[in-house]
Amino acid sequence: MLPLVEKAKASLPALVLELLEQNADEKMDAILDSLGEDRLQSVLLHYFANQSLGSRFSRALVLGHISSPILVKCLSELLASHTEFVKEICFTLGWIGTDNAVEVLKNSLGSSQEKIRLYATFVLGEVGGLRMAPFIVNMLQDPSDEVREMSAFSIGWNQGNYRVDLLEGLIPNVTDEQEKAIKLALDMIGSKRAKELRSKLSKR
Amino acid sequence: MSKDPSKSRIFVVGPSATGKSSCGRAIANNLGLGYVDVDDVVAQQLTMPVDLVFAERGAEFYQEANSEVLKEICTDPTYERSLIVAGAITPLSRKSREALVGSSRLIICFDASPESISERIFKSTSTSTEHAAHPLLRVKNPSRIISLLKAFRQPFFAIADIVIATDGKSLVDVCVETIAAIKEECPELVQSSMNSFDLVYSKDPSKLYYPNPSPPLRWLVESGAVKSGFALDLGCGEGRNALFLAKQGFQVVAVDISIEGAFKLHLIAEQLGLENIRCLCEDIRHFEIEPQKYDLIVASTVLDHLERAEGEKAIEKLKRGLKSGGYAYVSAFTTKDPGYLVERAGSSQGTATEQTKISETAQFVKTYFEESELKRKFSDCDIVFYKESVEEDRSHGPPHQHGIARLICRVPLP
Numbered sequence: 002m003l004p005l006v007e008k009a010k011a012s013l014p015a016l017v018l019e020l021l022e023q024n025a026d027e028k029m030d031a032i033l034d035s036l037g038e039d040r041l042q043s044v045l046l047h048y049f050a051n052q053s054l055g056s057r058f059s060r061a062l063v064l065g066h067i068s069s070p071i072l073v074k075c076l077s078e079l080l081a082s083h084t085e086f087v088k089e090i091c092f093t094l095g096w097i098g099t100d101n102a103v104e105v106l107k108n109s110l111g112s113s114q115e116k117i118r119l120y121a122t123f124v125l126g127e128v129g130g131l132r133m134a135p136f137i138v139n140m141l142q143d144p145s146d147e148v149r150e151m152s153a154f155s156i157g158w159n160q161g162n163y164r165v166d167l168l169e170g171l172i173p174n175v176t177d178e179q180e181k182a183i184k185l186a187l188d189m190i191g192s193k194r195a196k197e198l199r200s201k202l203s204k205r
Numbered sequence: 206m207s208k209d210p211s212k213s214r215i216f217v218v219g220p221s222a223t224g225k226s227s228c229g230r231a232i233a234n235n236l237g238l239g240y241v242d243v244d245d246v247v248a249q250q251l252t253m254p255v256d257l258v259f260a261e262r263g264a265e266f267y268q269e270a271n272s273e274v275l276k277e278i279c280t281d282p283t284y285e286r287s288l289i290v291a292g293a294i295t296p297l298s299r300k301s302r303e304a305l306v307g308s309s310r311l312i313i314c315f316d317a318s319p320e321s322i323s324e325r326i327f328k329s330t331s332t333s334t335e336h337a338a339h340p341l342l343r344v345k346n347p348s349r350i351i352s353l354l355k356a357f358r359q360p361f362f363a364i365a366d367i368v369i370a371t372d373g374k375s376l377v378d379v380c381v382e383t384i385a386a387i388k389e390e391c392p393e394l395v396q397s398s399m400n401s402f403d404l405v406y407s408k409d410p411s412k413l414y415y416p417n418p419s420p421p422l423r424w425l426v427e428s429g430a431v432k433s434g435f436a437l438d439l440g441c442g443e444g445r446n447a448l449f450l451a452k453q454g455f456q457v458v459a460v461d462i463s464i465e466g467a468f469k470l471h472l473i474a475e476q477l478g479l480e481n482i483r484c485l486c487e488d489i490r491h492f493e494i495e496p497q498k499y500d501l502i503v504a505s506t507v508l509d510h511l512e513r514a515e516g517e518k519a520i521e522k523l524k525r526g527l528k529s530g531g532y533a534y535v536s537a538f539t540t541k542d543p544g545y546l547v548e549r550a551g552s553s554q555g556t557a558t559e560q561t562k563i564s565e566t567a568q569f570v571k572t573y574f575e576e577s578e579l580k581r582k583f584s585d586c587d588i589v590f591y592k593e594s595v596e597e598d599r600s601h602g603p604p605h606q607h608g609i610a611r612l613i614c615r616v617p618l619p
Contacts, residue, residue, distance in 0.1 A: 123357070134263075
């Protein structure tokens with residue numbers, strides 16, 4: 002019996018995607034809900050481990066075929082309990098892009114795992130919009146070089162001059178390491194205002 | 206995907222540095238479609254360049270403006286029969302995706318690997334001052350960031366009906382492949398607007414429509430009157446003159462509305478190892494010629510393929526594009542051409558003798574030049590050579606005749 006159950010479980014992700022392919026959008030969320038959290042989590046892990054299934058799943062998410070709230074809840078729990086597939090989980094939350102998905106990413110900025118902070122910063126930069134800017138700017142003070150650089154990239158790439166004021170606010174208390182990241186963000190913005198602030202920072 | 210004859214707009218989406226804008230205009234020109242760059246419309250509406258919109262107002266503000274413009278483009282009938290290039294981050298916005306996805310449009314995604322995108326960004330930075338400070342190149346490991354961006358954004362491009370992989374392909378290759386895909390998916394949209402010379406140039410890929418350079422041009426260059434420098438070939442076709450000039454050491458820009466012509470020229474130049482020739486698929490009516498840039502400009506039987514007023518504008522641009530002391534070689538069909546005589550008598554009304562002397566492409570000629578008309582149009586230049594004649598042409602199709610005026614002139618030195 003056991004192998005059969007395992008087989009059935011293994012085929013579940015493909016089955017779910019097959020339904021998606023058939024444009025069974027309305028039924029989709031009901032199916033996901035009926036899986037229950039545990040089984041949905043294992044389905045998700047299966048997607049993350051399988052590139053082909055994963056890309057079909059992400060496509061369905063982006064096209065809005067799936068919007069079940071249980072999905073965000075599962076992803077949030079996976080992020081808290083797994084060290085694997087951190088990038089995939091953060092990306093998936095970004096592809097869902099709903100307020101509750103963005104909220105999970107925002108809360109992950111305080112994670113003790115560097116990778117979670119790194120990818121959450123990146124994804125929030127992509128889909129978080131202006132209201133997430135203050136939180137991304139805060140990541141310029143992260144202890145990790147990589148996270149600080151990602152934060153600088155996200156600000157420079159997506160928020161531009163518009164959020165130079167937030168960078169300015171950090172200057173009085175900035176450490177040498179943080180200063181590097183702020184300078185990078187200002188270099189990426191490259192506007193007159195950013196250049197002025199950069200020069201102010203250098204003269205400190 | 207099923208073919209939908211009602212598809213009246215073609216959208217090109219895709220990551221940065223995949224050739225959307227560079228190829229988009231050429232493809233639209235080739236298919237006789239209007240061309241719209243969404244970023245240009247956004248910039249126009251907000252009265253500031255898109256770069257500045259990003260810098261001053263942030264990506265979210267840009268996305269909002271972008272989705273409004275897209276909605277307008279998708280519903281306003283003036284944008285029907287157009288090819289529309291969307292910004293690289295357009296599909297990231299739900300509103301923009303909703304505006305884009307619909308049954309009456311074809312969405313094409315230009316795709317490239319992160320490695321190709323990195324390479325193109327590096328290349329554009331090293332060859333252009335405009336991209337000197339590309340933000341992506343400021344981070345420690347740009348390739349890693351580009352890979353992340355690509356991986357995250359990839360699913361958003363799933364809204365596309367067709368994906369064109371651009372890795373390892375020249376812009377001309379990408380244009381040709383895209384044009385073929387559009388013809389396949391929207392035959393009704395492009396059937397009536399195909400560039401006439403594409404049919405001619407694509408007849409036999411191994412054979413050139415005209416194999417040799419124009420004799421007066423050859424004489425001008427070989428006489429040493431014009432030394433190698435910058436040359437522009439307007440209406441280059443498959444490049445009979447452009448190839449000759451490149452072989453003579455000129456830095457050549459070759460422009461033609463026919464993608465088949467530009468494609469053939471590109472292939473031949475590659476085979477010959479000529480790196481000093483740049484092929485552009487553009488309509489010369491809209492092609493901007495940099496003032497006083499060129500030592501030599503060629504316009505061989507191209508002004509006659511424009512309406513008279515359009516030809517006059519092109520001549521003015523041509524003159525402005527020449528350096529002081531620069532040369533132009535221009536030729537155009539005249540009213541002595543059998544094609545004109547038959548046209549004047551009414552189609553299929555000309556005499557049997559005249560009919561047999563007509564070129565197979567005579568139907569594409571829009572303006573036959575009157576006696577001395579070409580010379581008059583360049584009267585403010587020093588005329589070095591001018592000749593009107595009726596010549597036998599055996600280079601393509603059945604033997605036929607052409608009434609033709611050939612002119613070499615020089616812009617006076619100050």
